Amino acid sequence: MEKTKYSLATRELKKHKKSLSNPRLKILEYLCYYRDHPTAEQMYVDLHKELPTLSKTTIYNTLHALAELGLVKILNFEENKARYDIITEEHGHFKCQTCGGIFDFQVEQKLIPKGELLGYKIMERNLYFKGICKKCL
Amino acid sequence: MEKTKYSLATRELKKHKKSLSNPRLKILEYLCYYRDHPTAEQMYVDLHKELPTLSKTTIYNTLHALAELGLVKILNFEENKARYDIITEEHGHFKCQTCGGIFDFQVEQKLIPKGELLGYKIMERNLYFKGICKKCL
DNA sequence: GAATAAAATTGTAATCATTACAAATTTTCT
């Protein structure tokens, strides 16, 4: 597990008077360890094994709370379900249409658009590619 | 209404042995005229007035068929519902969090990612910004 | 440390966009 993000997150939670409850810690642990942009359902199925009382609503609540604090990014590029990312630094996502895997990639420069958005306040940038990954080709 | 796209689309439909039925033409007309990235629901409500027999399933069927032919792009960046775009050339979308409007913008160069995606086949690029538009600021 | 207040969690039911599907209608072909 990546220690840095985890301890940053717990510190941030305490700072905002949020308790470090077992569900929250387990969800954070999961996000820090499995960095494969899981869905809420995936987290539920996996975490339910070691924490049988955990409910789906708690997963959603916690993820929203973490997103509120800027500790998690909610990815909305799939047709029906959201994915959750503990890496909040700006980066792109590539989805392989064959294996379904989602890969991160860095972007050259700060995506600056042409004139149209002059005077617009840009608060969030999302870059999402689709195609076939090296392994599947 | 933008004639070019519309006639291109009808030509393309004929080429693929798809009938130019009334629902299809009306949906195309709508997309060409209202280029504000409507949801299926919006199209249903509006088109239902002049074509009362039109069903939602037909809207979905038609939009998928048009997407299949590359005449419509399905935009999946909102949390819960899809939006549909008749402009299929590569461009970015900006969503204003205040008024909810969605604005197109051009991108400087062909979004080329750093090394990570070397050897990956990129088939679709999506760029989506969020913030506050000039008018709302 | 026990009592109380506040926060968090849980399970169930509701919501809402989208899809499945079978019947009815329209279009195309002969």
Place this chain on the structure above:
DNA sequence: AGAAAATTTGTAATGATTACAATTTTATTC
């Protein structure tokens, strides 16, 4: 016109997410 194929329609199902009230856990006060 008549048969076959394609399209449309309405209703019911699906599935992710949210609403909500009851219960449990955590924090606070004495």
